[in-house]
Amino acid sequence: MPVSSPADVLVAGLGPAGRAVAARAARAGLDVIAVDPQPSRRWTATYGAWRDELPPWLPEQVTAVEVAAPAVWASGLHELTRPYRILDTARLQDCLDLDGVSVVRGMVDTIDAHSAVLSTGDRVLARYMIDARGVPAGPDRAAQTAFGRVFDDATAASALEGQQAWFMDWRRDNGTDSSDVPSFLYAMPLGGGLTLLEETCLVGRPPLTLPELQRRLDIRLAARGVAAGDSGRIEKVRFAVEGIRSEAGVVGFGARGGLMHPATGYAVATALSTADALVDAVLAGSDPQRVLWPVSARGVGALRALGLRVLLRLDAQSAAAFFDVFFDLPTEQQRAYLSGREDLAAVAGTMWTLFRRLPGPLRGAILRSVW
Numbered sequence: 629m630p631v632s633s634p635a636d637v638l639v640a641g642l643g644p645a646g647r648a649v650a651a652r653a654a655r656a657g658l659d660v661i662a663v664d665p666q667p668s669r670r671w672t673a674t675y676g677a678w679r680d681e682l683p684p685w686l687p688e689q690v691t692a693v694e695v696a697a698p699a700v701w702a703s704g705l706h707e708l709t710r711p712y713r714i715l716d717t718a719r720l721q722d723c724l725d726l727d728g729v730s731v732v733r734g735m736v737d738t739i740d741a742h743s744a745v746l747s748t749g750d751r752v753l754a755r756y757m758i759d760a761r762g763v764p765a766g767p768d769r770a771a772q773t774a775f776g777r778v779f780d781d782a783t784a785a786s787a788l789e790g791q792q793a794w795f796m797d798w799r800r801d802n803g804t805d806s807s808d809v810p811s812f813l814y815a816m817p818l819g820g821g822l823t824l825l826e827e828t829c830l831v832g833r834p835p836l837t838l839p840e841l842q843r844r845l846d847i848r849l850a851a852r853g854v855a856a857g858d859s860g861r862i863e864k865v866r867f868a869v870e871g872i873r874s875e876a877g878v879v880g881f882g883a884r885g886g887l888m889h890p891a892t893g894y895a896v897a898t899a900l901s902t903a904d905a906l907v908d909a910v911l912a913g914s915d916p917q918r919v920l921w922p923v924s925a926r927g928v929g930a931l932r933a934l935g936l937r938v939l940l941r942l943d944a945q946s947a948a949a950f951f952d953v954f955f956d957l958p959t960e961q962q963r964a965y966l967s968g969r970e971d972l973a974a975v976a977g978t979m980w981t982l983f984r985r986l987p988g989p990l991r992g993a994i995l996r997s998v999w
């Protein structure tokens with residue numbers, strides 16, 4: 629390099645978001661360059677998403693398991709009626725096909741509206757610059773952490789207590805007191821006879837450490853008759869839930885672009901389902917930033933940030949009370965808050981209904997955390 633004629637699109641970063649938009653853009657006939665320090669790195673994380681969040685173009689074989697009715701235990705049992713999917717990570721990566729993409733192994737140092745400078749000093753030009761470099765976890769950034777162990781289904785069964793999956797189990801058989809920073813059990817079948825049992829700190833600034841989550845998980849598993857020593861693979865989770873503002877003229881995408889839900893840490897399905905809107909904007913010669921962030925989406929983003937502030941203040945007892953009321957809401961209202969990016973009225977309505985139904989002391993604590 630340098631490249632003389634600009635590509636249509638440069639994608640910085642080939643995580644789930646960058647790879648999705650690079651693959652979809654190339655498939656749509658655009659000339660795409662993608663830069664990542666390890667473009668062939670195989671993904672190992674376990675990705676889950678609500679079925680209705682996934683785009684129709686995603687092949688069925690990317691689903692490892694569908695859980696028809698994931699359960700939540702907050703102060704009591706809630707059986708959800710919204711199907712949840714665990715994705716087959718390798719198939720997901722493979723179906724985001726980079727055959728039509730010019731892949732560059734490298735680090736993007738700086739990026740502006742029409743060029744990116746790599747750490748080698750090379751400059752790459754493109755009409756549209758998409759920054760999907762993710763967000764480094766840092767001490768000032770709210771993050772999610774989790775420590776998980778994978779068991780065979782039979783061994784894990786006693787932790788599931790007859791449920792197919794725990795989307796969240798907030799019971800305190802993990803050795804915590806009511807005033808501790810809360811963590812919950814995420815228990816999901818992975819397919820192939822395996823189940824993931826994962827102690828999760830939904831959000832923290834700073835979040836719970838992995839050794840603390842491991843300690844809590846092993847106490848919980850012992851209480852449910854599962855020996856931690858029987859586990860196979862271990863999963864360690866740590867990622868920032870807050871985005872970074874991109875340079876003017878650069879389109880932030882995925883976690884980098886603030887497309888992660890800051891109060892839940894979910895981002896993969898959003899990246900998959902918004903990639904085509906971004907590609908369509910490029911094809912039409914319009915501003916992808918406007919397509920991704922209409923006024924309504926910015927309003928929803930502000931409400932989600934408010935949700936994050938509330939969650940950061942909850943102790944173990946209030947987290948259980950909070951999610952008890954949340955998961956008592958009709959599925960449509962849950963969906964509006966968990967998944968919707970653009971229906972401001974629906975998200976505001978859900979948050980208002982939730983607030984009104986919360987116990988008085990929790991409402992007071994929320995008001996204090998919001999002001």
Ligand SMILES: Cc1cc2nc3c(=O)[nH]c(=O)nc-3n(C[C@H](O)[C@H](O)[C@H](O)COP(=O)(O)OP(=O)(O)OC[C@H]3O[C@@H](n4cnc5c(N)ncnc54)[C@H](O)[C@@H]3O)c2cc1C
Nearest residue numbers: 641642643644645673675676736761762882883894895896
């Ligand atoms: C174990 C685990 C489980 C998770 N489970 C879920 C889940 O169930 N559902 C969900 O939605 N999310 C889940 N997450 C979060 C999920 O990983 C993120 O939402 C997702 O990875 C964000 O995708 P991204 O492409 O925006 O960013 P990233 O995945 O962070 O990808 C960023 C990419 O940019 C590259 N890069 C970084 N710097 C540069 C640079 N300077 N130049 C060029 N390239 C660069 C990196 O190499 C990387 O490939 C999980 C995370 C972990 C760790």
